[in-house]
Amino acid sequence: MGVIEGAIDTIKQMIIDGKLRPGQKLPVEKDLAERLGVARNTLREAVRALIAMRVLQTRQGDGTYVTSLSPDLLLDGMGFAADIHVAAGAGQFLHVRRILEPEATAMAATRIPDADLVRLGELLDEAERLVAESEIDHGKLVALDEDFHSLITSHCGNAVLAAVIQNMSGRTVRARIWRGMTDPEALQRTLREHWAIHRALLARDPERARLHAALHVLGVEESLTGSPTFGGAVDD
């Protein structure tokens, strides 16, 4: 095993063993390199790898710190994986999302605060205004879509679940989906599905929320793979 990998594992182990706690500051590069018996450049490469894993964080002029190590942080490297496969197999990522998101939405039905339900309605209102315009800003639509879903799933009570869902459709995938919706009818259908989910949450009805979420993601999946949709949106 190389020296750098050894340094990476040593630091990792120090964290697992609790010698380094979340938020704690590491020794300065020079000292830490000396303690690990490696050159400063080598240590820097090890630190860089741990930064990529969201385990460490550096601030020039200040020092190197252990991150919060929260699941959502550690899992958010997955987004790049989804982005890379946007051309080939985005369907596989969406399939996972279709399994998880209905469950998370159902769980959120009984947990999401009233204030955030109001906020969800505002997001949808804004999306409708955008769709009504002649020149549709797809970038804003993508952002609103992401906010809508992440606001819901973030209240499912399971940070890991929320993080995995979030990363199963990276920004590139979302952008591709919405850009592909040139048909005004497709945009309207998506909005109706969002409203249906919103109504189910307002009713605090997990089963309705689960079904509408499942149908929604399925619709997105089918619009991407080009397979025929069956029946369009439901209206409850």
Add this chain to the structure above:
Amino acid sequence: MGVIEGAIDTIKQMIIDGKLRPGQKLPVEKDLAERLGVARNTLREAVRALIAMRVLQTRQGDGTYVTSLSPDLLLDGMGFAADIHVAAGAGQFLHVRRILEPEATAMAATRIPDADLVRLGELLDEAERLVAESEIDHGKLVALDEDFHSLITSHCGNAVLAAVIQNMSGRTVRARIWRGMTDPEALQRTLREHWAIHRALLARDPERARLHAALHVLGVEESLTGSPTFGGAVDD
């Protein structure tokens, strides 16, 4: 944005744009550093970050290559996240696994080859021999457990789904679970659940497979959180 981050993004973008394809060799460090306008050490830190993301791979004396970029590779960094939270919130990871694994097991019921069904039976036979011994080798049990589940989920037809499930219970979590099973009855129950899943797969019955997988993961979850199990294993 720092110089290193810029170099990382540039290489990433080259991959997304298809200028760098899976398996392709990168220019030598000296040339690539010059082309990106950074020092060699700086480029190495960028490359090291991409290695941590499983995007690049280096071989001393040969060169630096783009990996296969397969989803299972890009997603396997999650395992560390699960391991770090083994003490605090392993339950959240297991919950995600409980949502996904039943689905994957059901999907595998109609896809797994006969030969692998035989192999599954052999794994279970071996596990039973281990459990029958006086001095139980928990390490081998963990390995057999991992082989059993990954052999099934790898045939679910969705590499992303399989990879996510695999990473939702890292090796540390699995080891902790099996080490906690000091009660012989708990071991027996787990084995019975495995056999039940096996029988459902042999019958090519997705729904039975789904239910037994769900019950099994739930049992694991409850044994870890210490909540009371309800009724023990079913026998179909």
Add this chain to the structure above:
DNA sequence: GAAGCATATTCATCGGGTCAATTGGAGTCT
């Protein structure tokens, strides 16, 4: 043609250096 061998190529690691951002305290003003 196959096997060994020498050599070039390439990444791994090291040690040093300068630059830039942040911090914390000394000193000053209100």
Add this chain to the structure above:
DNA sequence: AGACTCCAATTGACCCGATGAATATGCTTC
């Protein structure tokens, strides 16, 4: 006292050059 400005120390960011180790490649030999 309290807030503010300013400066120096600290610390990571980034660069340069050099040596070592692993691999590939072309050559030699049989």
